[in-house]
Amino acid sequence: MEGDECGRFPPEPSEGNSQRGSVASSVTRAQDVLVYLVCDSAVHLCMEGVGCVSVQELGRSVREALHIPDTAMDAFAFWLCSPLLELQLKPKHQPYKLCRQWQDLLYRFTDASEEDISQDEPCLQYRRNVFYPRxxxxxxxxxxxxxxxxxxxxxxxxxxxxxxxxxxxxxxxxxxxxxxxxxxxxxxxxxxxxxxxxxxxxxxxxxxxxxxxxxxxxxxxxxxxxxxxxxxxxxxxxxxxxxxxxxxxxxxxxxxxxxxxxxxxxxxxxxxxx
The missing domain is CATH 1.20.80.10 (Acyl-CoA Binding Protein)
Structure with missing residues (x-):
């Protein structure tokens, strides 16, 4: 899919020997973020401090962009999705950080081969909350x-x-x-x-x-x-x-x-x- 790595978050600047999962070097200026919907469209946001933005903070911006009323805010959640794994995130999670740790999550939660894991890439989706009652x-x-x-x-x-x-x-x-x-x-x-x-x-x-x-x-x-x-x-x-x-x-x-x-x-x- 088009866009930047790690679920359409902007990549970290190159600073030799940086550890995967570290967000210390994330820039604080406003950057573009794409949050995908199931219908293949996306919500385009411009946010500051992307490396530290939580699901709860991101949710407010997405609901505002989609005009979702407060009465239905619990109907949806953020997911990190790839062909190998789909994870629903909690409000306290920081999507950018989890994207940087994606390979570790694949080793933990899947039986995928090392080659498949090395090529897998998640995107950030906004879709139905599995805990929302029918x-x-x-x-x-x-x-x-x-x-x-x-x-x-x-x-x-x-x-x-x-x-x-x-x-x-x-x-x-x-x-x-x-x-x-x-x-x-x-x-x-x-x-x-x-x-x-x-x-x-x-x-x-x-x-x-x-x-x-x-x-x-x-x-x-x-x-x-x-x-x-x-x-x-x-x-x-x-x-x-x-x-x-x-x-x-x-x-x-x-x-x-x-x-x-x-x-x-x-x-x-x-x-x-x-």
Missing amino acids: CKELQIEDEGVLKLLYDEARANILAGRFPCDPDTWTALGALSLALELGVGLDNQKAMAALREKKLFSFLPSHVLAGSGGLFSTLRGKSGRQAGLELSLLEEYHKISISDSSPPQPTHLLHQYLNTCHALPYYGCAFFGGD
């Missing part, structure tokens, strides 16, 4: 907060981290389609928009890879894709006619999250394994 999510009405939670849930569905049955991933894909296109499109316009945006924006990757077993064998790739498109559009039109008035985005976001809440692994932390 029941409190149901009380959130702020559309921006719901959108952040939705983006993360959707990413986990599409990546296959939240395995579910065809009825569930079709219903979730239709909700994503409604959120992107609005509701009430006729079949021709909806199909054209769906094909423009591509199925992988709405359905899990393993489904599109042809893991449908007998279904994929009998119908072939093109037939499978056509069947998935028709199923998705059928579910989309159910959303459109389910209410006398078109559903508001917050209603669709709640519906998506509520469906995910029924999955036993929603809100969990994940650890790689062989």
